Amino acid sequence: MAKTLVEAKITTPSARKDLPAGLHWRGLDREVHLGYRKGKRGGVWLVRWRNGVGYKQAPVGIADDTIKAGNLNFQAAEKAARALVERERQLAASEAEGPALTIAKAVADYIASRDDRDAKRAGRAIRSDAARRLGRHVLGQPARGKEQAIPATPLAGVTLYMMTENDLQAWRASLPSTMKATTRQRLINDLKAALNSAYNANRAKLLPSVPAIVKHGLRAPEHTDEAEPVARDNQILSDADIARVLRAAREVDAENDMGGDLFRIVLVLAATGARFSQVARIRVSDCQIAAGRIMVPVSRKGRRAKSGSITVPVGRDVIDALVPVATGRSPDAILLERQRYEQVKGIQWQRAGRGPWQSAEMVRPWQAIKERAELPDMIPYALRHSSIVKGIRANLPIRLVAALHDTSTAMIERHYSKWITSGLEEMARAAIVPLVPQDDGARVVQLRGGA
Incomplete structure (x- = not known):
């Protein structure tokens, strides 16, 4: 026969003061009891709950017998005790269904999905950028050639159920200080996506607080500015600079016998201000010669599948440069392609047909272009930055600039x-009216030296 719980008066410091030293209980419900253990210098809270035929017990915190930061009154202890019991019960149920889900498993599943998605887009097996970043900074990786093995981080072994904000903040703080801010943010976004994806797939086994833990645990510390400006001054190219870039692209193209492929993709990047991933998906039917415009596919950014195109008007010179690759081809064919090669018989190479541009294929040509154009710090994204700023300086509505570049007005205004x-200064200046009142009978004084 179960014993009847004798409840003690532990709700206030004055009531607890009269209790003898030892352990005292008060029921929160039929199977959960909040305990107060009184010692010589104050007391502590603990909780016990029914676990089969017996009880399990865990500490909760220090009682507010003395006023001190972090000490818990009865109400706070009750709230913490209930949360602890709920968490332990859900953990037990989760473990009963199978092995605990670790962060390493969540990241590995996310990498597999990203690799599969990118492989379908490219039409061949490839390793995604997320795989490289997360492998190096979360999962670890074995030795490769001259590269030494990288051990897994402590975060990899943490279970999602027991994950705390401190775990994520410690991982973030451990990232190399030399890592670029943009690289750091991409890595953090990858980990955030992996953890949220794992939560969505295992909601029945995890606490509902996981998304909030991920959000706050990976947030940048207060009073820091980790995000470097997206559009730096040296990445905003003048019309003369862009002309030098295109001239250099044409020269590098000719020297490497690329048949105009390199020049055309750099030209479209400059003319549309679109992302490389969008330009690489433009089809022949998207180049509307008569209308003088290019229909740029929308970005694949975000979790939701998107379709459609953005109408971007371009100059007749751009259209004329695209006519050779847009005429006489299937409307569904990729507009901008490049010659592919495959290695045969040791060191010999032979042509292997044409195919869409891949981002990695732009690395070496771009290095040659920026050296030839004498713009050593220029990045490919500078063409997009410059296109956006050009639209702003032309006093186009910000909403139109955002729409033409497949982004939001908030993003434009932020970066x-x-x-x-500066672009709207002239418009603001035109609205200036004289404010200082003038006397109608003001006497005009001739200045010395005047006409």
Whole structure:
């Protein structure tokens, strides 16, 4: 026969003061009891709950017998105790269904899905950028050639059920200080996506607080500015600079016998301000010669599948440069392709047909272009930055600039506010009216030296 719980008066410091030293209980429900253990210098809270034929017990915190930061009154202890019991019960149920889900498993599953997605887009097996970043900074990787093995981080062994904000913050703090801010943010976004994906797939086994833990645990510390400006001054190219880039692209193209493929893709990047991933998917039917425009596919950014195109008007010179690859081809064919080669018989190479551009194939040509153009710090994204700023300086509505570049007005305002202010200065100046009152009978004084 179960014993009847004798409840003690432990709800206030004054009531607990009269209790003898030892352990005292008060029921929170039929199977959960909040305990107060009184010692010589104050007491502590603990909780016990029914576990089969017996009880399990765990500490909760220090009681507020003395006023001190972190000490818990009865109500706070009750809330913490209930949360602890709920967490332990869900953990037990989760373990009963199978092995605990670790962060390493969540990251590995996410990498597999990213690799599969990128492989379908490319039409061949490839390793995604997320795989390289997360492999190096979370899962670890074996030795490869001259590269030494990288051990897994402590975070990899943490279970999602027991994960805390401190675990994520410690991992973030351990990242190399030399890592670029943009690389750091991409890595953090990859880990955030992996953890949220694992939560969505295992919601019945995990606490509902996991998304909040991920959000706050991976947030940048207060009073820091880790995000470097997306559009730096040296990445905003003048019309003369862009002309030098295109001239250099044409020369590098000719020297490497690329048949105009390199020049055309750099030209379209400059003319549309689109991302490389969008330009690489433009089809022949998207180049509307008579209308003088290019229909740029929408970005694949975000979790939701998107379709459609963005109408971008371009100059007749751009259209004329694209006519050779847009005429006489299937409307569904990729507009901008490049010659592919395969290695045969040791060191010999032979042509292996044409195919869409891949981002990795732009690395070496771009290095040659920026050296030839004498713009050593220029990145490919500079063409997009420059296109956006050009639209702002032309006093186009910010909403139109955002729409033409497949982004949001919030993003434009956040990263290009400097140019919005300077670009609209003339419009603001035109609205200036004289404010200082003038007397109708003011006497005109001839200045010495005047006409």
